[in-house]
Amino acid sequence: MKRLLFSSDLLDLTVSRLCEQLIENYSDFSDTVLLGIQPRGTLFAERIHKRLETRLNKKIPFGKLDVTFYRDDFRRRDEPLKANMTEVPFVIEDKKVILIDDVLYTGRTISAAMSAMAAFGRPQKVDLMVLIDRKYTRNLPIAPNYTGKSVNTILSENIEVEWTQEGAKENKIWLIS
Ligand code: 5GP
Ligand code: MG
Incomplete structure (x- = not known):
C-alpha cells in the first residue's frame, strides 16, 4: 500500500514554513551554518538553503556531512559501505x-553526525531539522527541533x-507498507 504524505505543492509549502520558523529564531543567520547529511538529507537541505538565501537576500554557509565512518554499526555490516563526499568549507x-x-528513524545517523561534526570544531549550538520524523522508533534520545511532518x-x-534535484514539480513522498 502506498499513501502520499507530500505532494510537490505541500512539500513546497512545508519548505516555506520551515524557513519562516528558522527566520523566527535565527533572524539574520549571523554565525549560523547549514549542514545537510549525505546523501539524501543534502537534497532537502539544498531546498531549505536556496529558499532561505532568496528570502533573506544573503549568503548562508552550507556544507554536506557524510557520517558513514562515524556510525557505531559500520563494522557490523556484511556489505562494504560506500561513503559520500563531506564538504564543509568553513569552521564550525x-x-x-x-x-x-530527510528522515529521522532510530537517531543513529544524527548521533554519528554529531561525532563527525567534532572534526570541524565545537559548535555553539546544534539544532536538528528533518522533513519526516518517524515517531516511536528512536533508539537514542534524539529529537528534532524543526519537523516537516511527524x-x-x-x-x-x-x-x-x-527527489528530483531541481524543480519542485516532481517531488513526492510516500508512506509504503
Ligand atoms: P536512523 O539513523 O535515524 O535510523 O535513520 C535515518 C537515516 O536513514 C536518514 O539519513 C534517512 O535518510 C534514512 N532513513 C531511515 N528511515 C527511512 C525511511 O523510511 N525512508 C527513507 N527514505 N530514508 C530513511
Ligand atoms: Mg540518509
Whole structure:
C-alpha cells in the first residue's frame, strides 16, 4: 500500500514554513551554518538553503556531512559501505549549526553526525531539522527541533522519497507498507 504524505505543492509549502520558523529564531543567520547529511538529507537541505538565501537576500554557509565512518554499526555490516563526499568549507567553531536530514528513524545517523561534526570544531549550538520524523522508533534520545511532518510508522513501513534535484514539480513522498 502506498499513501502520499507530500505532494510537490505541500512539500513546497512545508519548505516555506520551515524557513519562516528558522527566520523566527535565527533572524539574520549571523554565525549560523547549514549542514545537510549525505546523501539524501543534502537534497532537502539544498531546498531549505536556496529558499532561505532568496528570502533573506544573503549568503548562508552550507556544507554536506557524510557520517558513514562515524556510525557505531559500520563494522557490523556484511556489505562494504560506500561513503559520500563531506564538504564543509568553513569552521564550525562557535557557530550555530542547523543539521538537516530527510528522515529521522532510530537517531543513529544524527548521533554519528554529531561525532563527525567534532572534526570541524565545537559548535555553539546544534539544532536538528528533518522533513519526516518517524515517531516511536528512536533508539537514542534524539529529537528534532524543526519537523516537516511527524509520521507514525510501524516496522514494516517505510518512507519513499522521490527527489528530483531541481524543480519542485516532481517531488513526492510516500508512506509504503
Ligand atoms: P536512523 O539513523 O535515524 O535510523 O535513520 C535515518 C537515516 O536513514 C536518514 O539519513 C534517512 O535518510 C534514512 N532513513 C531511515 N528511515 C527511512 C525511511 O523510511 N525512508 C527513507 N527514505 N530514508 C530513511
Ligand atoms: Mg540518509
